[in-house]
Every structure is written in C-alpha cells, then in structure tokens.
Amino acid sequence: xxxxCLVGLALSGLAVLAPVADAASLQxxxxxxxxxxxxxxxxxxxxxxxxxxxIYPCNNVDLMAFLPIATIGGGGGSDIWGWTDxxxxxxxxxxxxxxxxxxxxxxxxxxxxxxxxxxxxxxxSTWREIKTHGNYVYIVSDNNGAHGLQIFDLTRLRNVTNPxxxxxxxxxxxxxxxxxxxxxxxxxxxxxxxxxxxxxxxxGGLHILDLANPTSPPFVGASNTASSPKIGYIHDTQCVVYxxxxxxxxxxxxxxxxxxxxxGAGGTRHDRLTIIDVTNKGTPSVISATRYPGSGxxxxxxLTEDHRYFLMDDELDEMDFGHNTKTLMWxxxxxxxxxxxGFHLGPTTAIxxxxxxxGHYAYQANYTAGLRILDLTNLPSASLTEVAYFDIVPSNNNxxxxxxxxxxxxxxxxxxxxxxxxxxxxxxxxxxxxxxxADFSVSNQPSTLGTCAAAGSTGDVTVSPSFGYVxxxxxxxxxxxxxxxxxFAPAGxxxxxxxxxxxxxxxxxxxxxxxxxxATDGTITRQASATLxxxxxxxxxxxxxxxxxxxxxxPTRPSFTWQPTPGATSYELQIASVPGFATTVQSATGLGxxxxxxxxxxxxxxxxxxxxxxxxxxxxxxxSAPRSFTTAAPLAGCPxxxxxxxxxxxxxxxxxxxxxxxxxxxWQASRARAHDGTFAMHAADSxxxxxxxxxxxxxxxxxxxxxxVTLQFWNWQDMESAAPGGTDATQTVGCRDGGVLExxxxxxxxxxxxxxxxxxxxxxxxxxxxxxxxxxxxxxxCGSPQDWLNSVADVTAWAGHTVxxxxxxxxxxxxxxxxxxxxxxxxxxxxxxxxxxxxxxDVIGVEPGHHEHSPLLTFAVSLSAPSAQxxxxxWSTADGTAFGGLDYRTASGTVTFPPGSTSxxxxxxxxxxDLAEPAETFLVNLSRPVGATLQDDxxxxxxxxxxxxxxxxxxx
Numbered sequence: 001x002x003x004x005c006l007v008g009l010a011l012s013g014l015a016v017l018a019p020v021a022d023a024a025s026l027q028x029x030x031x032x033x034x035x036x037x038x039x040x041x042x043x044x045x046x047x048x049x050x051x052x053x054x055i056y057p058c059n060n061v062d063l064m065a066f067l068p069i070a071t072i073g074g075g076g077g078s079d080i081w082g083w084t085d086x087x088x089x090x091x092x093x094x095x096x097x098x099x100x101x102x103x104x105x106x107x108x109x110x111x112x113x114x115x116x117x118x119x120x121x122x123x124x125s126t127w128r129e130i131k132t133h134g135n136y137v138y139i140v141s142d143n144n145g146a147h148g149l150q151i152f153d154l155t156r157l158r159n160v161t162n163p164x165x166x167x168x169x170x171x172x173x174x175x176x177x178x179x180x181x182x183x184x185x186x187x188x189x190x191x192x193x194x195x196x197x198x199x200x201x202x203x204g205g206l207h208i209l210d211l212a213n214p215t216s217p218p219f220v221g222a223s224n225t226a227s228s229p230k231i232g233y234i235h236d237t238q239c240v241v242y243x244x245x246x247x248x249x250x251x252x253x254x255x256x257x258x259x260x261x262x263x264g265a266g267g268t269r270h271d272r273l274t275i276i277d278v279t280n281k282g283t284p285s286v287i288s289a290t291r292y293p294g295s296g297x298x299x300x301x302x303l304t305e306d307h308r309y310f311l312m313d314d315e316l317d318e319m320d321f322g323h324n325t326k327t328l329m330w331x332x333x334x335x336x337x338x339x340x341x342g343f344h345l346g347p348t349t350a351i352x353x354x355x356x357x358x359g360h361y362a363y364q365a366n367y368t369a370g371l372r373i374l375d376l377t378n379l380p381s382a383s384l385t386e387v388a389y390f391d392i393v394p395s396n397n398n399x400x401x402x403x404x405x406x407x408x409x410x411x412x413x414x415x416x417x418x419x420x421x422x423x424x425x426x427x428x429x430x431x432x433x434x435x436x437x438a439d440f441s442v443s444n445q446p447s448t449l450g451t452c453a454a455a456g457s458t459g460d461v462t463v464s465p466s467f468g469y470v471x472x473x474x475x476x477x478x479x480x481x482x483x484x485x486x487x488f489a490p491a492g493x494x495x496x497x498x499x500x501x502x503x504x505x506x507x508x509x510x511x512x513x514x515x516x517x518x519a520t521d522g523t524i525t526r527q528a529s530a531t532l533x534x535x536x537x538x539x540x541x542x543x544x545x546x547x548x549x550x551x552x553x554x555p556t557r558p559s560f561t562w563q564p565t566p567g568a569t570s571y572e573l574q575i576a577s578v579p580g581f582a583t584t585v586q587s588a589t590g591l592g593x594x595x596x597x598x599x600x601x602x603x604x605x606x607x608x609x610x611x612x613x614x615x616x617x618x619x620x621x622x623x624s625a626p627r628s629f630t631t632a633a634p635l636a637g638c639p640x641x642x643x644x645x646x647x648x649x650x651x652x653x654x655x656x657x658x659x660x661x662x663x664x665x666x667w668q669a670s671r672a673r674a675h676d677g678t679f680a681m682h683a684a685d686s687x688x689x690x691x692x693x694x695x696x697x698x699x700x701x702x703x704x705x706x707x708x709v710t711l712q713f714w715n716w717q718d719m720e721s722a723a724p725g726g727t728d729a730t731q732t733v734g735c736r737d738g739g740v741l742e743x744x745x746x747x748x749x750x751x752x753x754x755x756x757x758x759x760x761x762x763x764x765x766x767x768x769x770x771x772x773x774x775x776x777x778x779x780x781x782c783g784s785p786q787d788w789l790n791s792v793a794d795v796t797a798w799a800g801h802t803v804x805x806x807x808x809x810x811x812x813x814x815x816x817x818x819x820x821x822x823x824x825x826x827x828x829x830x831x832x833x834x835x836x837x838x839x840x841x842d843v844i845g846v847e848p849g850h851h852e853h854s855p856l857l858t859f860a861v862s863l864s865a866p867s868a869q870x871x872x873x874x875w876s877t878a879d880g881t882a883f884g885g886l887d888y889r890t891a892s893g894t895v896t897f898p899p900g901s902t903s904x905x906x907x908x909x910x911x912x913x914d915l916a917e918p919a920e921t922f923l924v925n926l927s928r929p930v931g932a933t934l935q936d937d938x939x940x941x942x943x944x945x946x947x948x949x950x951x952x953x954x955x956x
Contacts, residue, residue, distance in 0.1 A: 041425065042067055045110040048435075053390070055425065060388035061371065062433045064109035064415065069427040072164075073117045075099035077427050079354075080419035081130040082408040083137065083154050092157065093408070093417045094137055095429050096128030101139055101150075102429070103157055109415050109431050115163040118172060122147045122765060131187040131194070136173070136214045138194060140182035146735075146765025149176035149185070149196070151215050170784075174215030177762050179207055184300075187211070188239040191253050191597065193220070193281070197234035204233035206255065208281050210557050212600070220555050221281030228284045231274055232261040236300040239278065241593060243447065243529060244307025245514045246335045247564070249287065250531070251593025253279045254335075256310055258298040259289065271295035273312060275335050279595045280546045280559050292328060292340045296320045301328075302357045306516075306529040308332060309379055311362055313352035318399045325352050325366050327374070329382055344384040346372060348397035354406040359441055359466065360526070361387075363409040363416060368393040370404045371418050373434060377524075388434050392420050402426075414467070438469035440495045442519040442528045448512075448592060449503050450533040450569035450617035456504035457617060459530075461488070463495045463519050471521050475499050479515035483507045484532060505534045510566040535567030535616035542571065542612040542621065545594075547629040550870045552899050553639070554629045556601040562594050565614035565621070572620070575602070576609045579626065579904070604634045607866075607900030628898030630868075635759045636712055636792050638830035640900045641868030645706065648699045649826040652679045657697040663774070664690025664811070666819070673821045675714040675788050680823035683809035685719045685737050687816035691774040692809040695748065699827055704799035706829035710759070711793045711805060713825035715739075717783030718818040720811075721764060735767045737811040738780025739820045741793065745801040754793045755779040761791040767810060775810030784817065795827075837864040837935035838873055840906075840926055842942070847887075848912045849946030857888075859906040859924050859939045863897050863932060871897040871931035875906055875924055882920035882943055887911055897931075910943055919944050 043066040048058035056063060069077050078096035085092065093112070095102040103116040120128075120141065127142035132154070139150040151174030152167070169175075183198025194217060196207040205223035223231045239255040259274040274289040296316025303310050312328040325346035331339040346352075350369035355362050362374040362384070373388040393403040403426065407418045418430040442463050449457040463473055474492040484505045493499055501517065511534055516527040543563040547554055560573060573596050575586040585608070588596055602608060611626040633639040650656060652669055658681070660667035670682035683692045701709055720737040742751040755763050755778075763779035770776075795803070809820050841860040848855040863871055876892035877884060884890035889909040897904055906924055924939040 042071060048390075055394050056370075057391040057394060058389065060435045061373070061390040061416075062435065063390070063430070064433050065106075065112050065431040066425070067104065067112060067114065067429045068425070069097065069420070069422070069429075072102040072104060072114045072429060073097050073100050075124065076126065077419045077421045077429075078126065078128040078405055079130050080406045080408055080417055080429075081132060081137070082411055082417060083132045084411065085154070085158065086135070087155075088158065091411050091413060091415060092154065093429055093431070094130050094132070095419055096130050096139065098124045098126060098128070101128065101130065101137075101152075103154075104429055105157075106415060106417065106431050109413070109433060112429070112431055113163060115157055115160050116165050116167060118150065118152055118167045119169050120144070120147070121150050121169040121172075121175065127183065129182070129184045131185050133187045133189055133192065133194070133211050134214060136211075138185055138187065140185045140196060142181045142183045142198065144181060146177065146180040146763070147182075148178070148180060149182065149209075151175060153215070174217075176209065176217060177764065178219050180765060182207070184236045186237045186239050186255070188241065188253060190241040193239070193253070193278075195237055195239050195255060195278070197237050197257070203230075205231050206234060206237070206276065206278065206284060208278065210597075212557065218557070220557060221278070221284065223276065223284050228282075229286045231257070231259060231276065231286060231289075234259050234274075235298060238302055240303065240307065242307055244335075245333055245529070247512050247514060249277070249335050250512070250514075250564070251595055252277055252561075253559075253595060254287070256301065256303060258300050258312060260298045261289070269297075271298035271314065273298070273301070273310065273330060273338060275338070279561050282555055283546075287335050288338055290338045290340065294321065294326075299352075300354050302355055302362070304357055304376065304379070305359065306527070309376075310338075311355060311357065313355055313364070315351060315353065318349060318351045322349075324348060325350050325369065325372075327352065327355070327362070327364070327384060329379065329384070341382040344374070346386060349399045350397045350403070351399050351401065353404065356407065356409055358409045359439070361409075361436065363407050365404040365407045365418060367403040368400060369397045371407055371416065371430075371432060373436070388436060390418070390430070390432050392418060392426055392430055393423070436467050439466045439524060440464060440469045440471075440473065440519065440521075440526060441466065442517060442526045444501065444517045444528050444530050447529065448531045448533055448569055449501075450535065450567065451503065451505045452535050452617035454504065454506040455617065456502045458500055458502045461499045461501050461517055461519075463493060463497055465495050469495055471495055473497075473519040473521050475501070476518045476520070477515055478518060478527070479513075480532065481505070481508050481513045484513070503532055505532060508534045510534050510536055512564060512566065512568075533567050533569050533616065535618045538619040539565045539568060539614040539616045539621035542614050542624040544610075544612060544624050544627050547627065549627040550898050551629040552868060553632040556604060556631050557598050558602070558629065558631075559595060559597045560610060560612070562612045562624070564594050565616075567616045567618070568614040569617060570615045571612055572615065573612045574610065574623075577606070579609055579628075581609065581611070581626070602631050604631050605637065605640055605900070606631050607898050628901070630899040636710070636790060639868055640866045642830035642832050645702070645829050645831045647702055647827045647829060650696070651677055651824055652681050653677045656681070658694055660692070660694045662691045662693040662808075664688060665692045666690075667692055667694045667809075670821065673716055675716070675823040677823075680716075680821045681807075682819060682821050683739075683807075684819040685809070685817035686811045687814055688811065689772045689774065689813050690809065690811045694807040694822070696805040698802050698804055700802045701795065701799050701827065702829040702831075704796060706831045707796045707799060708794050709796045709799050709827070709829045711754075711795050711825070711827055712790060714788050714790050714823045715781070716786065716788050716821040717781055718785035719782040719820065720815050720817050721782040721784040735765055735780045735782035736771060736815070737773065737809075737817070738764070738767045738775060738778075738782040740775055740778050740780050740808045740810065741791075742806040742808065743795060743798060743803050744806065745798055745803045748804055751806060753778060754795070757794045757797070759792040759794055761789050771812035771814075773810045773812040775808060778810075780810070781820075833865050833867075836867055836871065836932045838862070838871075838926060838929055838932045839864075839936035840924060840939035842940040844942040844944065845910060846944045847910050847946045855909050855911075857908045857910060857941045857943075859908065859941065861895050861904045861906060861926070863902045864935070866900045866902050867897065867931055868899050869931050870899060871929070873929040873932070873934075874927050876927070877908060878923040878925055880921035880923055880940070882922040884922065886913070887920055887943055888922050888941070906939075908941055912946070917945055
C-alpha cells in the first residue's frame with residue numbers, strides 16, 4: 001500500500017527526495033493500485049436517515065450525487081478543488097486524477113454534469129494537486145517527470161455545448177516548466193502569488209510565482225537559497241496576507257508550513273509548524289519554527305478565519321502510534337512563539353489527510369473515515385466536537401491510505417465535494433450537503449477603524465444566517481484598549497441584519513489595537529476581527545524597510561515593506577525613475593497593509609526610487625525619505641557596472657568550424673528554418689535509434705572575474721515528447737526523443753550535461769527508458785513543437801578553461817519528427833567597466849530680485865558610466881569674486897549616486913542685494929570620491945546682477 005503523500009519514496013526507479021527521509025526510515029508499505037477497482041454505480045440524491053445514506057454511514061450529511069471515477073475520465077482520484085463562475089454563478093468541481101483533471105458542473109447538486117477532461121502534461125501519477133485564482137486553475141503533479149504547472153482558463157467551460165470534451169495538454173492556456181515535480185500548490189488569492197512546495201528545486205522548499213500574468217507567471221523567489229533561510233522540505237502550506245492578532249505582523253504576506261525538516265548526517269526529521277514571512281519574495285525569513293510532541297510526519301493544516309488558531313494534521317502518527325485520528329491545535333497569538341494547545345482525538349483510527357476551515361467548522365478528509373466535520377466553538381479552550389460525517393469507505397475505518405483524499409467546503413450553496421481515490425463506490429466524486437445546526441456569522445467593514453483625538457470612527461456590521469437560522473442577536477466588542485468606547489446603532493438586529501458601530505478613543509495612546517466585534521443570541525456567540533487605529537495628529541514620515549537603500553539585483557516585480565505607523569489607517573506609495581519623483585512610474589493609494597508588490601514589471605538593469613507616506617484619521621503625513629534600488633539584469637544580459645564581451649560566435653552562414661558524428665547522424669546546415677540569415681544547423685528526429693553529435697571548435701573562456709560567462713543560442717524544436725493518452729498513457733517522463741547540451745574541458749574525453757546551468761528554457765524532462773534511445777535518463781529538450789527561443793546556460797564554472805560544446809540529438813526506435821535547429825550561438829562574458837569618473841558643470845544665474853528669478857544655481861554632477869555600487873563625493877562652496885554669506889550661501893555636503901545612476905545635482909542659493917555690480921563668481925569643489933575618480937572637480941557659478949541700474953557698488 002502506497003503512502004500517497006510521502007513522495008520521498010523511491011517510485012518507478014526515481015530517487016528519494018533527501019529532505020523527507022530515506023525510504024527505510026519512512027517504512028514504505030507495499031504499493032496499492034491507484035486505479036479504480038470497478039466502475040461502481042452513479043448515485044443520485046440520498047438523504048442521511050438513521051445513520052445511513054444508502055450504503056454509506058453518515059451523520060447530518062446527505063448524499064446529493066456520486067459519480068464513479070470511470071465515468072469522469074478514469075484512473076484514480078487525487079486532490080479536489082472548486083470554482084464558482086463569477087458571471088453565471090455555476091459551481092464547479094475540479095477533480096484531480098492519476099491521468100488528468102475532471103471538470104464537473106455541480107450547480108444542480110443532485111444532477112452533476114461531467115463537462116471536460118484536461119489530460120496530464122506528462123504521464124500518470126498518484127499525486128495531482130489543484131488550486132484556483134480568479135478564473136484560472138493551477139495544476140501540479142508529483143513524481144511525474146517534467147509535469148510542471150498546468151494552467152487552464154475556466155471560463156472556457158461556459159462554451160462547451162456537447163459535453164464531455166477532452167482538452168490535450170497542448171490545449172491548456174499556459175504551462176510553467178521551472179520545476180518538474182511539485183507535491184502541493186498554494187495560492188494567496190489576496191496578494192496574487194502562487195507557492196509550490198515539495199518540488200525538485202530549492203530542496204523542496206517554497207518556489208514562488210507571480211500570478212499578475214495568470215497564464216505566464218514568472219518566478220519571483222524561493223526558500224533554501226543563498227539569500228533565504230534553509231527551511232528544508234515543505235510538504236504543504238497555506239499562504240495569506242495576515243490579519244490576525246499579532247500586530248507586529250499584520251499586513252505581511254505569511255506562509256504557515258507543515259515542515260518535516262530533516263537535519264544532520266543521519267537524516268533526523270523534526271516535524272514542525274514553520275511560519276515564514278514571504279513579503280519580500282527574494283529573501284523570505286522565518287518568524288518561527290516550532291516542533292510538537294508525538295509526531296510522525298507533519299502533513300497539512302489550515303488557519304481559522306481570524307488567523308488566531310491553526311489546525312494541523314500529521315499523516316503518520318495514527319499508523320505509527322496506534323491512536324485514533326489526531327487533530328493538532330495551535331494558538332498563534334504570538335507568531336514568534338506559537339503555543340501547541342493539544343490535540344483532538346476522533347472516533348475512528350483513520351489517518352487524517354487534508355482539512356479546511358469555513359466559519360467555525362473544520363472539514364476534514366480522513367481517508368477511510370471520509371468527510372468529518374468538527375465544530376470549533378470551543379477551540380479557545382482546546383476542545384473540538386465532531387458534529388457531522390459522511391464515510392465513503394463503508395467497509396472499514398482502518399489506518400490505511402485509501403478513501404477520501406480531499407474536500408472543498410467553500411461553495412456559497414453549502415455543497416461540499418469530496419474526492420475518493422479508488423475502489424467500487426468509493427473512487428470518484430462525492431457531492432454532499434451537510435445539515436448542520438442553524439447558525440449565523442458576523443462581519444464588519446472596514447476592518448480597520450481610525451480615530452483622531454476625541455473624534456469617533458464608524459463602520460458597518462452585518463449578521464448573516466446559515467443553515468436556516470432565524471433569530472435576534474445583540475452586538476458587542478471585546479479587546480478594545482482601556483478608554484475606548486464602542487456604541488452600536490441599533491444595539492441588536494434580527495438575522496439577517498445590520499448595525500452601525502462607532503468607536504471613540506479619547507485619551508488612548510496612538511497605535512493599532514486588534515479587537516473583536518461580537519454578536520450573540522444568548523446561546524451562540526460569533527465574532528469578527530477588527531483593528532482600531534488611534535492617532536492624535538498628522539502622522540510622522542514613514543520608515544522604510546525593504547528594499548534597502550541602494551539595493552541591487554532586485555526583481556522587476558519587487559515587493560516593498562515599511563514599518564507600521566501608529567494610528568495609520570492606510571498608506572500611499574510611489575515609484576519613480578528620478579530622485580525628485582518628477583517622473584512617477586507607479587503609485588498606489590489606500591494600502592491597508594505595510595507591504596505592496598509593484599503592479600507591473602519594471603525595466604531591467606534600471607535604478608528606481610520609492611517612498612511611502614501614512615494616512616491617519618487626522619490627515620496625511622509627509623513622504624518618507626526616498627530609497628533607491630536597481631533591478632537585475634536580464635538573464636541574457638550583463639549587470640550594471642559591466643559591459644558584454646563576445647568571445648566566440650557562430651551564425652552558420654559560412655562553412656562552420658564544427659564537426660558532427662554519431663549513430664544515424666543527420667546534422668547539416670539547413671535552409672529550411674533559420675532564426676537570422678539563411679542557414680541554421682539541423683538534426684532530424686529520426687524514426688529509428690540515433691545518437692547524433694554536433695561538436696564546436698575549441699573555445700577559450702574568459703576568467704571568472706568576467707562572470708557571468710554564458711553560452712547563448714537560438715533553437716527551434718519539434719521532437720517526440722511523452723504524449724498523454726493512447727499507447728503513451730503510462731509514460732511518466734517528459735521525452736521519448738530529445739536534445740541535450742554538453743560541455744567538455746578535456747578535449748572531448750568526458751562530457752558534462754548542461755541542465756542545472758540553464759538560465760532560460762529549462763529541459764522538458766528526462767528521456768524515457770525501454771525504447772532504445774541512447775540518451776535515456778538524461779534531461780532533455782523535446783518541444784513538440786517549440787518556436788525559436790533564446791537558451792542561455794551559465795558556464796562560469798568553466799571560466800578560464802578551453803572547452804568544447806556538444807549538441808546531441810537522441811531518438812528511439814519509432815515515430816520521427818522534424819527535429820532540432822540551432823542558430824546564432826555565442827559565448828558572452830561581462831567585463832567590469834573601468835572606474836567611472838566624476839565631473840561638475842559650470843552654471844550661470846541671475847540673482848533673485850523683483851523679476852522673480854530663482855534663488856538657486858543648480859550644478860549638474862555626472863558620472864561617466866553607471867556603477868554597480870553606490871558612488872559618493874563630497875562637495876563644498878568657495879569664494880571667487882562673490883562672497884559667501886553676502887552673495888551666496890556657504891554650504892557643503894555629500895552627493896550619492898545609487899547603483900545605475902549617472903546624474904545628480906547640487907543646489908546653491910544666491911542672495912539678493914541693492915547694489916549695481918558686475919558679474920560675480922563662486923566655486924563648488926568636489927573632493928574625496930568613493931567608487932569613482934575626479935575628472936573635473938570644480939564647478940564655477942556665475943551670478944548676474946538682476947538690476948544693472950541699481951546705484952553704487954560694494955566696496956572691496
């Protein structure tokens with residue numbers, strides 16, 4: 001029997017992910033088939049009566065429908081998620097399967113319609129995880145070759161008129177190939193970032209994408225890098241914009257990770273809840289990492305809606321220790337020191353798998369015990385109560401890995417969907433309708449109320465019914481600071497209903513105070529989180545945090561953070577291309593948190609400036625002191641302070657100095673396709689076995705002082721990949737035929753594949769075994785087809801060596817394609833620029849007078865070339881024929897050039913007098929440069945008389 005979530009096991013010959021544990025330590029059971037043992041029978045609405053809904057044990061949950069897995073695409077069931085069409089209001093179940101993804105319209109819960117099937121990007125796998133953002137679904141798979149991230153536009157389902165239809169992998173709306181395997185995917189729907197965990201990158205930690213472009217999301221950051229903490233393997237995570245009670249972290253983007261961290265040479269695992277600040281995607285930081293007793297394998301968890309508590313499940317403790325289903329409870333009042341509150345034991349021995357929280361209920365998919373629903377009313381006292389269940393495995397509740405994989409409880413209709421993995425009348429889609437106790441919820445808008453001195457602040461409070469609640473409630477608050485007074489008008493309401501909340505805070509110190517708005521009918525009490533922001537005057541200038549001043553190599557979609565301003569209700573931010581903010585490229589207002597991500601990509605290799613100001617109920621504060629930052633160079637370019645140097649190039653237009661050989665060799669110059677010019681080198685994807693080799697002449701690479709050293713080339717591909725469905729349905733790797741790039745620094749005696757060194761266009765997956773391809777097992781390209789793309793490989797590791805590059809085309813015993821074209825190749829380095837020079841201009845101005853002349857003379861200070869480091873130079877004024885204190889203001893200071901900047905100014909102030917006199921001059925001298933040399937160190941300022949008719953002259 002296979003442990004479905006422990007992908008660290010060696011499956012199909014693939015190696016264990018080191019951060020999980022070795023196979024022996026996980027005690028891998030014998031594999032159980034993930035394929036449905038029988039079609040079962042489609043079932044319609046069946047109420048839960050006397051503890052049974054047909055053959056299924058139940059309590060307070062009705063069966064609305066069951067669709068066997070064989071009727072909705074086949075294979076075995078995996079993860080499940082939901083989507084509500086914002087236009088039609090239709091509710092959709094999105095069911096992951098071993099061989100694809102099913103889309104089922106469950107708007108009529110008793111009569112669901114199987115509408116579409118999206119085939120897998122590579123092959124079959126037990127693991128297929130799903131999340132949505134907006135109108136797009138994001139699908140990942142573990143232990144499935146180069147599956148990567150599939151992206152599908154859900155609005156396309158509206159246009160299906162003759163269901164079911166099948167979409168091939170190529171018909172998806174997007175694909176991200178920056179990883180192959182991904183165990184689970186999380187989306188912070190408020191900030192718009194996607195987090196993959198358990199990938200084959202970054203030791204299985206966070207792999208972060210920006211969903212601003214939903215079908216082509218760029219990579220923006222990761223954990224386990226040189227600039228981020230070594231968190232290790234993460235099995236599952238929930239990522240949110242935090243609005244819980246810990247004021248120090250409100251507004252930050254945080255991930256709450258189930259983190260089976262492995263340490264030490266022996267691979268000791270420390271299961272823990274790890275809270276990660278991902279506000280700055282380039283440098284995530286750990287807020288806390290807390291272990292818990294009795295651990296088997298930290299698996300998954302979910303926050304309560306107020307972000308105060310976290311429920312967590314451990315996937316192996318039931319099997320390892322023999323107790324009933326255990327739900328772990330955490331108090332997150334202080335995120336830097338989470339408190340393990342204890343655990344709840346369920347009524348069965350089933351293993352818990354995935355749970356989610358809606359309102360004050362937790363919805364758990366507990367394998368053989370099916371869906372279990374727990375009431376969280378008494379969670380503050382570490383007590384949970386099971387109030388409903390639907391057991392999709394009637395035969396047993398054993399501690400085994402079969403039954404319910406996941407559930408989705410977030411539909412407005414109250415429908416809950418559950419995915420069954422395999423087995424007759426178990427594998428498939430369950431559409432359920434809980435009948436929980438009548439209840440209500442309370443909400444408040446805005447969530448932050450701002451007061452100024454004695455003035456009050458008003459918001460709206462709403463109570464909404466659920467499960468048929470009818471009754472009256474009384475409103476109140478808890479947690480307000482001493483001196484704050486809350487008043488409701490009216491004091492109560494019939495549900496559904498509304499009230500107006502006014503809070504005054506005369507005498508309360510400036511600051512932000514979390515509190516709760518409550519509603520009670522005497523038996524049930526519900527609450528909503530709120531914040532009181534108290535100000536007594538216009539706020540001071542905001543204090544910026546990240547990026548730091550002069551930060552280099554920043555992403556083109558940077559995230560900005562700043563310190564909370566006491567009493568702030570919102571913030572404003574500006575990004576400009578010049579220090580004085582005369583040219584603002586982006587701005588944002590009404591920001592409710594102390595973090596913001598640029599709305600669109602900024603230019604690469606460019607210096608920008610940013611600033612923030614706070615808004616309170618008393619008014620808008622001054623702008624913060626601005627900071628500069630410089631964006632990173634493009635992957636094929638050179639960073640600031642360096643110049644690109646080409647050391648070798650080949651366009652294949654004349655007789656190339658390349659050799660070619662190998663089994664079935666077809667490499668030749670071809671006119672059929674070329675990226676530029678007339679010719680490109682081409683190798684056919686032959687219908688028989690071949691190993692075709694194209695070898696460059698010897699190339700001497702520059703020294704590492706000119707890093708990065710890159711090999712860049714354009715290529716076009718049409719090769720046989722692992723097509724889904726048909727005879728390839730069991731193919732679990734990315735390529736059947738493929739192209740490989742290699743390097744040798746010993747004259748061709750040995751060759752090293754360039755795969756992990758690829759900066760763009762990563763490989764499409766491994767070449768499969770068993771079909772005769774000589775390159776079997778190697779990572780390869782196999783676009784089918786892929787248009788011309790610029791591939792860039794970092795070869796700095798071979799800097800200073802004489803090398804040869806080899807392009808290999810490997811094919812199996814059948815099914816040829818057009819093949820592989822290579823064109824416009826070059827080896828490039830980035831040579832540091834000479835030390836830049838500084839110069840200052842001369843300037844002429846008219847002294848201020850009755851003709852409204854400016855009192856300032858503005859000297860331009862220029863840097864001959866941009867620098868990757870800040871450049872500074874001191875300056876001071878000196879007398880010429882003009883006198884300091886009489887004709888101009890004596891001054892001195894320091895000019896700073898942020899990285900990438902080449903121009904700054906010095907403003908000198910002129911004085912007015914009543915004397916007629918000739919032109920006068922004073923000097924601005926530059927001295928003590930850092931990061932540059934002085935070319936012109938003296939600027940001459942000339943002051944012209946504003947009124948030549950004035951009598952007299954100043955005695956000298």
